[in-house]
Amino acid sequence: MNPNPVVLIVTSAFGDGHVKVAEAMEQSFKSRGIHRVHTVDLFAEVHPRLNELSRRFYLNRAALAQALYGLMYTKTSGIKPGRGLGRLLHSLGKRKVRKILDAMRPDVIIHTFPYLAAAEIGGEAVSGVPVFTVMTDYVLHGRWLHPNTMKYFVATESMKQSLLAEGVAEEAAVVSGIPIRPAFETWQDRERLMHKHGLNGSRRYVLLAAGAYGVLADISKLIKSIITESEFDLIVLCGNNHKLRSDMEGLYRENKRVHLLGYTEEMQELMSVSTCLLTKAGGITLTEAIAQSLPVIVYRPLPGQEAGNAEWLSRHSIIDTARDEEQLIACLRQLEKPSYRWERIRRMKSFSRKSSAGFIVSEILDALEKKQPAAGQQKFNIAEGKVKTVHGYL
Structure with missing residues (x-):
């Protein structure tokens, strides 16, 4: 194995989670002396306008847009990588992606976002570039699947079983948990952090996180309900939504029970001083809270993967989910x-x-050491619709 391989991590700015997973992976590689790590928002590089349009649609808070996204997510959950829509999605921008790969010449490709054109190309080369996928949610969607993937790293045993049901080989499905940054796995001095952030050590705080782009719905009403109906104070994170923060400051600047902040790189510190996290159901934020042993209430989970995350974790009594203000207050009182x-x-x-x-990095480096061909490079002599490959029937 090349002692300092070139690593390409494919990520996306759809929300903040995919970037944070890529960051955790990059830090882990560099901690082992592997510094030629390139984290690339590949879809944004290849199709900037389509990427921005898609991102705005995903972040749209309008009920109709959310319902449409949820319908699309459900209808496409079973797509196959070698057929119709799956083949189209994985082939978008292949020519530009090929140029990027030719210039970078990666020794390994790691996906933290399901834009898999690099996997499509990686498996075409004679030598092949090993391709790995790190899933960032607690539910499986067909967008993540590709026959050139050597290994999938998933959050739970149930996700592994879902992969096996899709025909993925046992050795290609690894339960790893979702990667998070080391700061969320280290002990924090709560008293020191209370003083640092100007908080009252005798009070208990709900950390209300609207997401990186401030898209959690009905924040003003939530704040009013919580300070009226519970004993909790609030730390409100408005993300990069500057208008939201300005509006909330106009309403609550003088209220000593409400502490308003924008986007923060100190999320782990704020989690450490809080009693509860009230948030949307992004897989990374939930994983960070779980690592901090911070009880979570997901409020009105958005259709799609976030609803899936909330449903799975709630069903296993790890978090709580509230679909309206009445349920939210009941959860807080619990x-x-x-x-x-x-x-x-x-x-x-x-x-x-x-x-x-x-x-995950250890698993990837071990696979590179063995230099086994990726799954997609195994040659099959098959008849259409007759033989089951690692990703279902062709």
Whole structure:
């Protein structure tokens, strides 16, 4: 194996989670002396206008846009990489992607976002570039699947079983947990952090995270309900939505129970001082909270993967989900009870997987050492619709 391989990590700015996973992976590689790591928003590079249009649609808070996204997500969940829509999606921008790969000459490609044109090309070369996929949610979608993938790294055993049901080989599906940055797995001095952020150590705080782009719905009403109907104070993160922050400051600047912030790189510190996280159901934010043993309430999960994340984790009693303000207040009152709160914390500690990024990097480096051909490079002499490959029937 090349002792300093060129690593390409494919990510996306759809939300903030994919970027954070890529960052965790990059840090883990560099901690081992592997510095030629390139993290690229490949879809944005290849199709900037389509990427921006898609991103705005994904972040649109309008009910119709959310419902349409959820319908599209559901209808495409079973797509096959070698057929129709799957082949089209994985082939978008192949010519430009090929130029990028030819210039970079990666020794390994890692996807943290399901734009898989690089996988499509990686498997075409004679020598082949090993391709790996790190899934960033708690539910499986067909967009992530590609026959040139050597290994999938997934959050749970149930996701592994879903992959196996799709025909993925046992050795290609690895339960790793979702990678998060090391700061979320380290102990924080709560008293020091309370003082640093100007918070009252005798109060308990709900950390209300609207997402990187401030898209959690009904924030003003949520703030009013929480300070009226519960004993919790609030730390409100408005993300990069400057208008939202300005509006909230106009309403709550003088209220000492409400602390308003924009986007922050100190999320792990704010989680450490909070009693509960109220958020949307992004896979990375949920994983970070679980690593911090911070009880979570997901409010009105968006259709698509976020609804899937919330449903799976709620069903396993790891988080709570509220679909309206009445359910939200009921959840908060439950969390005011020490016995209920500690049971949630116990379940989180039992579920959390530490050092996922390091584990995945070790698996990838071991695979490079062995230099086995990627799954997509195995040659099959098959008749259409008759033989089951690693990704279902052709």
